[in-house]
Amino acid sequence: MLRPFTLHQPSMLTEVADLLAEHHDEAILYAGGTEVLLLMKEGLLRPRHLIDVKRVPGLDTITATGGYLTIGATAHHRAVECSPLVHERCPIVAGVARHVANVRVRNVGTVGGNLAFADPHSDLATLFLALDGTLTLWSRRGEHELSLTQFVRGEYETAREEDEVLTAVRLRPWPAGTVAAYLKFGVYERPTLGVTAAIQPGAAGRPSAVCVTVGCVGPRPQRLFEVERQAVGESPATLGARSEELGSVAAREVEVVADRHGSAEYKREITGVFVQRALHVATARAQGQETHARYAYTVIV
Amino acid sequence: MHATHIPSLSSVTVTVNGRPVELEVPSHALLLDVLRDRLGLKGAKRSCDIQVCGACTVLVDGAPVSACTYLAAEADGRQILTIEGLADGDTLHPLQAAFIEHGAVQCGFCTSGMLLSAAALLAEDPAPTRERIVHYLRGNLCRCTGYQKILEAIAACADHRGDRA
Amino acid sequence: MSPVAPLRVVGHSVRRLDALDKVTGRARYVTDLERPNMLHAKLLRSPYPHARIVHVEVTRARAQAGVHAVVTGTDFGWCDPYFGPAFRDRPILAIDVARYEGEPVAAVVAADEEAAAEALELIEIEYEEVPAVTTLEEALAPGAALVHTSEPLAGYFADLSTLKPKPGTNICHQFHLERGAGAAAFAEADVVVDDVYRFPRVQHYSMEPHAALAAWDEDGGLTVWASTQNPYSVRVELAKMFRLPLSRIRIIVPPLGGGFGGKTYAKLEPIVGALARIAGRPVRLALSVEEAFRTVRRCDARAHVRLGFKHDGTLWAAECHADFDVGAYADIGPRIIQKGTYTATGPYRVPHIVLHAHAVYTNTTPGGAFRGFGVPQLAWALESLIDEAARSLGHDPVDLRRQNLLAHGEEFAPGDTPIDGKFEESLNRAAEAIRWSQQPAADRGRGLAMMMKASIGPTVSEAIVRLHADASVTVLAGTVEMGQGARTVMAQIAAEVLAVPVESVMVPTPDTAITPYDQTTSSSRSTTMMGRAVQEAATDVRDQLLHIASQRLGVAVGALRVEDAGVATADHRLPYPELLQERFGMGGGELIGRGVVAPGRSAAPLGGSTPFWEMAVGAAEVSVDEETGAVVVESYISVADVGRCINPQQCEAQDEGAVMQGLGHTLLEEMVYEGGQLLNANLLDYRVPRAEDVPGHLHCQFVENGDGAGPFGAKGAGEGSLVPVSPAVGNALTRLTGVRFRELPLTPERVWRALRQRRGEKRLTPPHA
DSSP states (O other): OOOOOEEEOOSSHHHHHHHHHHHGGGEEEESSOTTHHHHHHTTSOOOSEEEEOTTSTTTTOEEEETTEEEEETTOBHHHHHHOHHHHHHOHHHHHHHTTSSOHHHHHHOBHHHHHHHTOSSOSHHHHHHHTTOEEEEEETTEEEEEEHHHHEEETTEEOOOTTOEEEEEEEOOOOTTOEEEEEEEOSSSSOSEEEEEEEEOOBTTBOOEEEEEEESSSSSOEEOHHHHHHHTTOOHHHHHHTHHHHHHHHHHHOOOOOBTTBOHHHHHHHHHHHHHHHHHHHHHHHTTOOOOOOOTTEEEO | OOTTBOOSEEEEEEEETTEEEEEEEETTOBHHHIIIIISOOTTSOOSSSSSSSOTTEEEETTEEEEGGGSBGGGGTTOEEEOGGGTSBTTBOOHHHHHHHHTTOOSSOTTHHHHHHHHHHHHHHOSSOOHHHHHHHGGGOOOSSSOSHHHHHHHHHHHHSOOSOO | OOOOOOOSSTTSOOOOTTHHHHHTTOOOOGGGOOOTTOEEEEEEEOSSSSEEEEEEEOHHHHHSTTEEEEEEGGGOTTSOOEEOSSBOOEESSOOSEEOSTTOEEEEEEESSHHHHHHHHTTOEEEEEEOOOOOSHHHHHSTTOOOSOOSOOOBOSOGGGTTOOOOTTSSEEEEEEEEETTGGGGGGGOSEEEEEEEEEOOOOOOOSSOOEEEEEEOTTSOEEEEEOOSOHHHHHHHHHHHHTOOGGGEEEEOOOOSOOTTTTOSOSSHHHHHHHHHHHTSOEEEEOOHHHHTTTOEEOEEEEEEEEEEOTTSOEEEEEEEEEEEEETSOTTHHHHHHHHHHTTTTTBOOSEEEEEEEEEEOSSSOEEOOTTTTHHHHHHHHHHHHHHHHHHHTOOHHHHHHHHBOOTTOOSSTTSOOOOSOHHHHHHHHHHHTTTTSOOOTTOEEEEEEEEEEOOOSOOEEEEEEEOTTSOEEEEEOOOOSSSOHHHHHHHHHHHHHTOOGGGEEOOOOBTTTSOOBOOSOTTOHHHHHHHHHHHHHHHHHHHHHHHHHHHHTOOGGGOEEETTEEEOSSOEEEHHHHHHHHHSSSOOOEEEEEEEOOOOOSSTTSSOOSSEEEEEEEEEEEEETTTTEEEEEEEEEEEEOSOOSSHHHHHHHHHHHHHHHHIIIIIOOOOEETTEEOOOSTTTSOOOOGGGSOSEEEEEEEOOSOSSSGGGOOOOSSTTTTTHHHHHHHHHHHHHSOOOOSSOOOHHHHHHHHHHHHTOOOSSOOOO
């Protein structure tokens, strides 16, 4: 059960700001509550005030403008999973949203809540990193943006200031012709590893490129720049042939932290394995084939 | 100043199993406790208490939700379906009949949540594949049945569903 | 056994009596119950694995609004605060010392759970940590800190009246069994294999955690609504503790949301009974799942097994040394080590054996009964080692088993029931179903394992059957409904004997004021033992009916039969209501029948003969992703020899559940302790099987030769199918990878490491494609 608190349901961001200013560290922002309420049940968080941001209009919208896909902070995972706009502009996002936790959490939990909680064992941040995820933070002092890398500082730690509200995450869908795959592996309730591999075709003045991100194995999601560097200019067929080698590079590059999901050694190893597999899936797709590979305890998006 | 400040009580107007209910609840009250203790609807159960097991599943506007981690205040203005509302009077929902028929009920503690999740799935997808059913039920645990008969019961309803959504 | 006459109800998959209530949400479990003026309790638990309680300050907690009582271990001078079925070593609340992280040290009774939880936080306890032993190795090391420093009183079970602790150590019981030349016989063996296996700490995760509601009446009697598997054992405990006659204690058992052994013997009832007495009002206590993990678990074990074979495959000698970790309080641990060790050699014939087991205290959650009761721990070792022996001998593992199987009617141990099944039939069916004789695909491995377990003996089950004036029937049987369908089975048996529709048979839930004595709902015993009691009671009623009809018709009883709720001759049928009318001279009264099944003690090594042998075979086909170590059970076959399925669908349902629970501890489940702290006592961090873990092909079969001692030739079921899962999967994995696994669960990293060691390489890079 929960300890008593006052529930505020402001309908404007300015009211949210006022409440935060008034109550400081006795107040917590609340959207889906899928993490916050659990911590409150355990007594790890004891806010006297819960500020529900779901009544602020516009915070839950999913829009696409200027080539970007913007997901409002209070959009539910389920909304993202089912959004025609997301399916049209960036279907992999819908695909990954579909596998967050379970359907009940997806109905209630929000994208913003998920990002703001910064649980290392989560999927969206890893994928969003590969989509140049940029977060918008609003406060009375103004609005500013942070890249995902700037926002997620470490395990459960973000750059959000006490008076700021996360209002949206903006994604830049990959250029047309990009073929991607997201693989998520794990036995436990939360994912043990997530890998994005996106193969972007070359264009005038720009060689083909690969974008690879890994999450869950370290304190924050990571871009594997060394892997990407070694993959520049390669055709999908070559990438496919080199996927094992690139996996090795990934295993050496990745930053890992041992926890109950695995030792550092194991996490490094499976990072290499799943980068290789993600490249395998993506390169197959890039060549017009859908791989029939199935890996145990693995979701392939 | 704080026009929307709600004191530690919340007024909740909600439809539960088709009947309108008006309640004043502490803001920190969880939907599961309000359903069970205030409304006497004991079918939803508390088990893991952290949204993993599904024993507390109820449908809010048709969507499965963990009542153990859902503020009663959030239910204001919404329609709630609990297991007690799944049957139509004396006529069982096809899923309830199928669970009995296929031997998918043992201790029964997961059953309420399992049935409501399955009902929500069939409302969304009347003929789901086994893979879809398994994916949708990821958050509904059972320790007694080993799932096989539950999956069979749901699949049986997927083939010829009744006239209930 | 006689040829089977066509049965009308028994052997049919009739619908469960309680299914409708459960699918409509009408079933009421303990936490759904309320009593007038009921209060709520919450427990404060020790944060340390081993600590002296130096000082407790409850003033602030007592002053909290809504709080009716704050109780600690010093508040039990009015009763005997110790309980436990083997040793009475467990206090209601910790007294002077907390012996495991999570042990209840204080309790609050308040108007609601919220007030109780708030008050808990106001209790101040000063602890002084003392050295703790949290593993078998630590607990058995010379000079180890002792979990218990004084010798507790023995409990009340016949077979445990000879408890053998080792003073000055953490060993609270020892079991020893020898036959033939014992260890000396190994000198005559041609091939000897020898290894050590470990079985992990796992938890039942009944979806309904433990709960109890107690209320005292004005005459000083106590009623407890309890989520318990043995109300009569609980009643005995409470009678001793609260110094009441048995007749003044009433235990009522609503349906359980799962039990699996975790709800056997007193758990919450003592504290709830005490709190209700202190508060002077009914008190309900419902544990959270996190608290259930700190209440009971399976005993982990380390088993060193040695087997000696002759060249021709004959199993000649077996030696087993098993240490079982029973946690901080013995609970039923001593019997677990006996039961598990008794059949350490499985369903095989071995002329020379030396079996020895220890029950060892550690400062961790108490170990208790859990489906399989010591047998899974040792079958994991034995069945894995048999496969190793097959490899050393150059024999096929299934052939090796078959060759050494005990035969139907053969003696297992002097004084005990002879083998009551054709085990070879189960083995052959399982082997065939997994296509043992054919090569699996290159990426698959197949493995098989058997098990055998004695059921509990001696026990007592008594039943009453009441035939009412309208031919409806009430069966009074104390068997607890925890999902296994026992109430339905009892109704089927009574309906069959009395030739009435099963829908007309009522089976009220257990209530010690109403349903007569039943020892326990555990050990797979209820269909056999209570089933026989019900059968006997129904037969008693039937005999009365036949007698009345015989008198009325002037026909010998032998020429009469029961049929369609009446007694019939060749050309005439008297409905039961008419017979009762005849008997009582009015439209009232009822016929009451009684059944008592109490085989008593015997010369068997465990003190009583087993009513039946539970025997099952498991066969698995697995694949492994070597790069991650993830194991998938692609196909699983279970064959259980159950004598007769009273309700085939429910037997199948139980065994499917048993297999999946077995898959849990084989691949997924493990309680993780660090420095005596339990780290993963919740469903986020403790992984139980989900629907997606069901093997692509899962089939549970039954051998029904009608050769059981239960009604209609039935035996017990429900535990057997869990036991072979881990060794079958382990053996399959070994046959696929060439690596032997000795620890569970077979998590991806564990398997990955073992496979790497096989290849003898350290690598930072992904292996071959």
